[in-house]
Amino acid sequence: MTPTSEDDRLLIEAAQADPARFLEIYERYVDRIYAFVSRRTGDRAAAEDVTSQVFEQALRTIGRFEWRGVPLAAWLFRIASNALADHWRQRGRDAAGPPPDLPDSGELDDIDRRLALYQQVAQLPEVQRRVIEMRFVEEKSIREVAAALDRSEGAVKQLQLRALENLRKSMGGHG
């Protein structure tokens, strides 16, 4: 669900009055920002590092965010874009280049499609969800997953196929 500008305004005012309310902004936008950053970095450690920087900077600077009707997501994407530029600068790439572009509408659609997919992961049967997380997040081999779940490698491969099929079906026309 895309937050409305009124939701954004209330969230910002709440976080400016009480820093603890910043966590609501985090909960609402962390998946979206991670999805954007992850596409641009390619590796998980870098994506997590940059995403952390984005939210830590957002927390530091929320006090001087002036509400002018610009969506909160756009502000966070701008911070993310600069953090990505720093990331590449530190790695010696594109040292003199401009910051990465903000996401265009095609990329935003792509991010939304992925967020919908990720929400479906949480709906999978528990054991299928664990297989997906261990394979894709923890990057474990079939043998390691089998050992962790105390199942045969064949059974884990079958669970993996079922999980991917369930996700494809649940995405319907979006897949």
Place this chain on the structure above:
Amino acid sequence: MAERDLIDRVNETVDAIIARDDATIALRDPELAPLARVAADLRHYVSPDFKARLRTTLERRTSMTTMTTPTAVREGFTTVTPYIRVPDPGLIEFLTQVFDAQETFSAAGGGGGMHREVRIGDSMLMIGEGSDAGGIMRIRPMAFHVFVQDVDAAYARAVAAGATALGEPADRHYGERAGFVRDPFGNHWYIATPLGPQSLASSQRAVTPVLHAKGAGEYMDFLTRALGAVEEIRAPGPSDEVRYARMRVGDAAIELGEADSMPGSFMLYVTDPDSLYQQAIAAGCRSIMPLSDQPYGRVGGVEDPIGNQWFFSRPATPPA
């Protein structure tokens, strides 16, 4: 395709995606392609553990920011009061002549000298006189940004009172007419009169401490972790260094800029000195004064990695 065959081919595709190998061949297989696309998207699935860890980190930061919010500060003081250590009496006369400072309190202090408190406009400063041998606070010059009605007159009074000129009063691009001096004890005073309504003066008190730091950007992040400082302004210079920044700690402002570090000492009046002390230690400060109950309140102190000393105190008698 037999299911056994599909299971293995999907698994090979997942292996290739995880290893960032070329998995495009799977996309040309009509049976495999829809599953391969789902698998490719899952490579960017955010780790639930990472999300929980980052949430915990942010939660700690926000609770820090809340903790330094001054609800029981000492009356007349903001959260942060600079503490200037000087070897001899004389600074207070200088401040009186130049800035019309008023002494509000004095008592015998450590090191055989006096502890004095002075008001300049709506700001408080503490001054410790006497030797620093065997003491915790060292004699070191500090830097301050001071707003006055007439910078030219204040600058002339400073020079007449023995200050060394560091920069004649001039209209500065940041909206102030400002002149810079070094007092007879080595402290820097950046004296300014606002040129227009957009000046910082509208949102700042009369005196704001200026922290010069080598690696000011990283130091600002450190202050957020250690003290819950909140960034308000950060103006980058030509090499992306912090040319000027302002952070807020509780209800007090501190200014920062990239320069050779010029550390000083600060008293922080807070509701919960124990938590702030522990947080500063956890962030990388070292203890220079364990927390203890003194006649004037509960107090403890730390020194941060660039040498600034922070003392956390809850006054013994809460304000009425």
